[in-house]
Amino acid sequence: MDIAQILRSEGFKVTPQRIAIYDALRGYHNHPTAEMIYHRLRPMHPSMSLATVYKTMEIFEKIGLVKVLEVGDERAHYDWDTTAHAHIRCIRCNKVEDMMNVDLHAISDIAGKASTYQITGQQITFEGVCPECAKKESH
Numbered sequence: 528m529d530i531a532q533i534l535r536s537e538g539f540k541v542t543p544q545r546i547a548i549y550d551a552l553r554g555y556h557n558h559p560t561a562e563m564i565y566h567r568l569r570p571m572h573p574s575m576s577l578a579t580v581y582k583t584m585e586i587f588e589k590i591g592l593v594k595v596l597e598v599g600d601e602r603a604h605y606d607w608d609t610t611a612h613a614h615i616r617c618i619r620c621n622k623v624e625d626m627m628n629v630d631l632h633a634i635s636d637i638a639g640k641a642s643t644y645q646i647t648g649q650q651i652t653f654e655g656v657c658p659e660c661a662k663k664e665s666h
């Protein structure tokens with residue numbers, strides 16, 4: 528199902544801005560913020576506001592098209608890949624990347640055994656210095 532069909536099936540209007548925002552999000556591989564998406568789209572959609580991007584991301588989260596990531600830099604980042612996976616954030620440039628080879632089931636099992644909670648999900652973000660920032664710092 529494409530984005531227009533998903534929006535319609537969930538009772539939301541299909542607008543050029545919503546399509547553009549989703550396409551822009553899918554074009555990022557570093558989990559953008561609403562501001563990053565807004566600045567990328569502003570030249571092509573001058574009437575679009577930052578509030579439109581935030582509202583659209585709320586809709587996308589509500590219907591399961593995006594995950595909102597809280598990765599420790601006090602800004603929401605967005606991930607269009609809603610499958611379970613971990614992330615890593617550079618503490619210098621705040622770039623956020625996927626970590627697909629982390630066994631989240633094992634981590635959930637450990638957390639479940641260590642608590643009395645029924646684990647329903649997790650959001651795991653590691654922190655470090657990315658190769659680009661490490662290279663800059665070594666010079």
